[in-house]
Amino acid sequence: MTHDKESVDGVSILLEPRSNQDEVQFSVKIEDMTFGYDEKIILEHVNLEINHPGLLCILGPNGVGKTTIVKCMNKLLKPKSGHVYLNGKDVSTMSLLEVAQTLAFVPNSSSSVFSMSVAEAILMGRHPRAGWTTSERDIKVVDAAIDLMGLQEFSSRDIRQLSAGQTQRVLIARGLVQEPDILILDEPTSNLDVKYQMDVMRFLKAYARDRQILVIMVCHDLNITAAYADRVILMYGKNVYADGTPSEVLTAENIQTVYNVEAEVTERNGVPQIHLVPKYD
Numbered sequence: 001m002t003h004d005k006e007s008v009d010g011v012s013i014l015l016e017p018r019s020n021q022d023e024v025q026f027s028v029k030i031e032d033m034t035f036g037y038d039e040k041i042i043l044e045h046v047n048l049e050i051n052h053p054g055l056l057c058i059l060g061p062n063g064v065g066k067t068t069i070v071k072c073m074n075k076l077l078k079p080k081s082g083h084v085y086l087n088g089k090d091v092s093t094m095s096l097l098e099v100a101q102t103l104a105f106v107p108n109s110s111s112s113v114f115s116m117s118v119a120e121a122i123l124m125g126r127h128p129r130a131g132w133t134t135s136e137r138d139i140k141v142v143d144a145a146i147d148l149m150g151l152q153e154f155s156s157r158d159i160r161q162l163s164a165g166q167t168q169r170v171l172i173a174r175g176l177v178q179e180p181d182i183l184i185l186d187e188p189t190s191n192l193d194v195k196y197q198m199d200v201m202r203f204l205k206a207y208a209r210d211r212q213i214l215v216i217m218v219c220h221d222l223n224i225t226a227a228y229a230d231r232v233i234l235m236y237g238k239n240v241y242a243d244g245t246p247s248e249v250l251t252a253e254n255i256q257t258v259y260n261v262e263a264e265v266t267e268r269n270g271v272p273q274i275h276l277v278p279k280y281d
Contacts, residue, residue, distance in 0.1 A: 016210075027088065029050075030047060031047060033084060035072055035080055050231075054208050057229040060234055061258065074099060075094065101128045108191075118151055151170065163191075222255070226271055232248075
């Protein structure tokens, strides 16, 4: 991943510090929220507030509501009770366009059946900002996202011809071009090899810091989270089980309780190192 060559002083247009003249504090607040399908409750009386720029990772075993909670933030799902606020505004009162102008959501896969180039697929992410017209800035922002995600050699290729990992990088780029206040990603590294996992995590951490925005991602990898997250939310029992820094949350006791596996946790340069203890029959 390199820098956009057309940017001023070598800084990508997508990494330039935001001009926040109104001094609006970007935030997500969940207030006593319950969500379920019919009689099955997935999340119950959840309270959570995210109001500091940085990279926040949501962890937990399958079925505890990690993806559900971020879809409630994005108005893709409607809670049974409680409230979700984006930048102080109740999501239930916002149109989908208003939500998209505030928050970008990057899913963990795409089932696109339409024939379009990588560049065209990424340009679609500009719609909440630009409507159906394309300006010179829109093109520059798309070029910058292609550059940052290392997609230059694929920009003209049909998106249906990409591997799962390449498609995942396109989806991230499409989220970036929305230039959101809040960026949410659902397992963005799940289809990537180790190098790109680390590249993407390093980029997202720097992106949150440089743009002073909230980056919230659902993740499964304990060590990747420990290495890059500023804050970790550990989900369990239909609610938030632990919330804090990686060192505070990723303890052997918490891992045993939530994942039902034995782990040894050490630290290297202040970063927790999780070693799962295998058992054999």
